[in-house]
Amino acid sequence: MMEDSRRAFLKSMSILAAGTFLPLPSWGFGLGDRKLKIALVGTGIRGTSYWGRELVEKYPDDLEFVGLCDINPGRLEYARQYMQVDCPTYTDFGKMVNKSKPDLVIVTTVDSTHHEFIVKGLEMGCDVLSEKPLTTDEQKCQEIINAERKYDKKLIVGFNYRWSPYNTKVKELISEGTIGKVTSVDFHWYLNTYHGASYFRRWHGLREKGGTLLVHKSTHHFDLLNWWLDSDPEEVFAYGDLEFYGHNHPFRGDFCRVCPHKSECDFYWDITKDRRSMDLYVKNEEHDGYIRDNCVWGKEINIYDKMSAQIKYMNNVVVNYSLTTYSPFEGWRIAFNGTKGRIEASLDIPYNQNVNMSQEELHAAEMSQENDELSYEPVITHKLWEDFETVEVPMERAGHGGGDKRLHEQVFEHPEQKDRYDRAAGLRDGAMSILIGIAARKSIESGKPVQIADLTDLEPQVKRILE
Structure with missing residues (x-):
């Protein structure tokens, strides 16, 4: 589809949300000549790639990232460079939304925190797109249900x-x-x-x-x-x-890089051969202590x-x-x-x-x-x-299986087209x-x-x- 046609669709048509054809007013109407403003919270692999760099490269004329948020400032800086954006970065979600005023918030944080950013984003007047799963227990799920009802904003779940x-x-x-x-x-x-x-x-x-x-x-x-x-x-x-x-093994180590059992463990993973993981995670462990190559035999599992x-x-x-x-x-x-x-x-x-x-x-x-x-x-x-x-x-x-690109196309290219299979979630x-x-x-x-x-x-x- 031509870029000008896609922009016209984004400006004037409603988006598929909540499994039906309800309008998402933030980018369905009233954008004028400006781009859809997106804020991303959670700068891990999925956030910085599929919901980050992929959108930047596919839709440069239609959307822009106005803020990135994460608890880890090192990952934030890596994300800004990897995604090739020059927007501000934040460790405070509320501050990011107040300052950047996004149309859409994309949530790709740890699952147990999804509800925090979904609810806060809806409350602050944004539509929200969340990676799966929606959240992790029934109480948090009810909080999200209540918020969408109360704040008259819409939620999309990324079921690719x-x-x-x-x-x-x-x-x-x-x-x-x-x-x-x-x-x-x-x-x-x-x-x-x-x-x-x-x-x-x-x-x-x-x-x-x-x-x-x-x-x-x-x-x-x-x-x-x-x-x-x-x-x-x-x-x-x-x-x-x-x-x-987990505990079902005779030996274990702290994490793979320093494990004394490297030569005998079938599950040894050399993270140093994965440049992306090294740059995104290992180089930023000092900020929050998150270890990406933990032992699969850890007793805490x-x-x-x-x-x-x-x-x-x-x-x-x-x-x-x-x-x-x-x-x-x-x-x-x-x-x-x-x-x-x-x-x-x-x-x-x-x-x-x-x-x-x-x-x-x-x-x-x-x-x-x-x-x-x-x-x-x-x-x-x-x-x-x-x-x-x-x-x-x-x-x-x-x-x-081809689901990723088709989900992007439906949300950002031709949301006006009725989907006979009701795939929007x-x-x-x-x-x-x-x-x-x-x-x-x-x-x-x-x-x-x-x-x-x-x-x-x-x-x-x-x-x-x-x-």
Whole structure:
């Protein structure tokens, strides 16, 4: 799309938010000739790249960063240089908003603090875009719900997986009634010993920071389920344990760089070979003490490394879900059973396809935004009393299966276009996805099923509400 056309859209059209076509007035109307003003809080990897430098490079004529905020002044300075912006930096969020007066605040901080900046941003008159997960417990979730209602501003949640062409094809097949009414689902996600282990050497290994991977990681998967099934969850029962990482090992070190067990530990990671991590994290440890290459065997780790949940939906669909964090490979598989047949989908199962990349290379390719090479991945449909059919879906591996760039395009290029698949995600979507993870965590702790309706004042619906 031409730059002047994109600017016209940003000036005059409403943005997709909250899962429907409600206007976000900050950049939907009244900008005149000026650019959309953005403030970013949280200058880690995702914030400075996907919600930072990527926007600067893609949309130089349409938006500008007017402030960066982080508790770590060293990371702030690195972020300013890496993003190639000359805006002021702040360690005080309220001061940044008061001085820079952004139209949009983007929140990419530690998960457990998302609610602070979402609520404050809405209160101070800004629209807010938050990375997933929305937050980490039901009390914080309710605070966000109350704030959006009170301050008449809108919240967008960055669910990029919805925008992957592969996942969209699954949605299309279900919506078209290919297998009739969906009755049950089996959904299994596998994190490998490269990517999966990384959560246990970062702050995500502490449940007080990330709410466990049932919230931080599984929010992606639960959101896909809610969206695919077009219903809200009703009840969750779950099991989980920590039996591989953390205290489950005979030796451990302080962190990889100084560990005496480098030669014998299969999980040793040499951060000094990762220039970005060195510049962003290691060089700025003195400011806040955050160590990026912590030991995966640390005794302070208190999240689960194996998780299984049964989810009952308001439309009576039953889902069996599992997440493994130490698989030999990274990938996922899902099967939808319906009254007329079955849909099977999977990605990156090595013995189902010819994969010539290492697990580390596969993860790097998915996170990259630079490789647009197309591949064709199968979705299997099998109707009752008929032979199965294979649907070949064109997709890219880069940018979370092509979802990253499509999410950017919808938000910043053509927000006026009605999306037939309702992929735009807002408050209710963000809440319902984390409430499954929160309910699963509470079920593991109590040994009892948990009702979604007991967690916040959002009333679960048989058909997903777009609001």
